[in-house]
Amino acid sequence: MNSNTATKAKPRKHPVVLFIHKLGSPPWFYDFAGKFIPWLWLIFGVLTVLGLYLGLVKAPEDYLQGQSVRIIYLHVPAAWMSMMIYSSMAVMGFIALVWRIRIVEILAMASAPIGAAFTIVTLTAGSLWGRPTWGTYWVWDARLTSELVLLFLYLGVIGLYNSIDEPRKAARAACLLAIVGAVNLPIIHYSVKWWNTLHQGSSISLMGGSSIDSSMLYPLLIMAVATKFYYGANLLTRARIKLLEQDKRKAWVREILKEKN
Amino acid sequence: MDHTPFIIAAYSIGFVVLLWCAVAPLMRKKSIARDIRRLIQIEERSRDPNS
Numbered sequence: 138m139n140s141n142t143a144t145k146a147k148p149r150k151h152p153v154v155l156f157i158h159k160l161g162s163p164p165w166f167y168d169f170a171g172k173f174i175p176w177l178w179l180i181f182g183v184l185t186v187l188g189l190y191l192g193l194v195k196a197p198e199d200y201l202q203g204q205s206v207r208i209i210y211l212h213v214p215a216a217w218m219s220m221m222i223y224s225s226m227a228v229m230g231f232i233a234l235v236w237r238i239r240i241v242e243i244l245a246m247a248s249a250p251i252g253a254a255f256t257i258v259t260l261t262a263g264s265l266w267g268r269p270t271w272g273t274y275w276v277w278d279a280r281l282t283s284e285l286v287l288l289f290l291y292l293g294v295i296g297l298y299n300s301i302d303e304p305r306k307a308a309r310a311a312c313l314l315a316i317v318g319a320v321n322l323p324i325i326h327y328s329v330k331w332w333n334t335l336h337q338g339s340s341i342s343l344m345g346g347s348s349i350d351s352s353m354l355y356p357l358l359i360m361a362v363a364t365k366f367y368y369g370a371n372l373l374t375r376a377r378i379k380l381l382e383q384d385k386r387k388a389w390v391r392e393i394l395k396e397k398n
Numbered sequence: 399m400d401h402t403p404f405i406i407a408a409y410s411i412g413f414v415v416l417l418w419c420a421v422a423p424l425m426r427k428k429s430i431a432r433d434i435r436r437l438i439q440i441e442e443r444s445r446d447p448n449s
Contacts, residue, residue, distance in 0.1 A: 193405075204401040208408045215412065254419035261415075262408040269401050371420055378427045385434045394434055 163380050164389040166240055170373040177370035184363035192356035205269045212262035214361040215255045219287060220322055222252035222368060227319035230312030242308035246298050247375035251368055253291035259284060271335060279328035280336035283321060290318035304383055
């Protein structure tokens, strides 16, 4: 082999780097996401049925909370999701602002309505759990109030994004708001430690283990995993639709629509 | 106190909110696809004045 040809050979990209590069291509992302979505919905469905069966049928009632503990299998995973989605939206917002990657902008903005939905579920389920357990639907407690502020932040991001006509400018402005609003996340998490609140502290922690019995812990964790798949499926669906909308004058979108006809 | 109505209400609201959050983008997709097809038709007509 000629040594000159060996030195001139193009260096091969690492598969992970290649994958990240491909994700930046709208037609490739559209096709790739489309293959994943049905599987994500399927796993979400199976896990939800299993989690609800274990939580609503098999798990015992709590010695203090009684049957109302069953609301926890919805409330806690939704609360975790409301914070996790906001964190990922802020991280994606930062990436979008620094590296100007359009797909990441779209993913960040598509996260906001899903996060808002989980926050609404958290607040309503928590309120309905509070009535039989605390004797009230609502108190202006630090945890509840900071979670309500999270809902307003989500609504602010959605509102700001929709108020500007040019989608990339709109995404940049909304990403900035998402990053600034991330300051609320540690406030929500530590509110039960920093202030004397009616809301109880964490029963599960990544480092400190769990104080919940396994018969209640497993359905809770299964529901927590199920909601991640819901987020994945919903996020990719929304991102694909936003791509279609933004690229409606481009050839790849027209080819896809012609193929479907 | 009977807790059943609170449990049913919490899960019903959760189901409706999450279902709407999943279905709303699909409805949006239909209307976007319709708009794009209309746009393509208009462009094709403007290119071919005889049609």
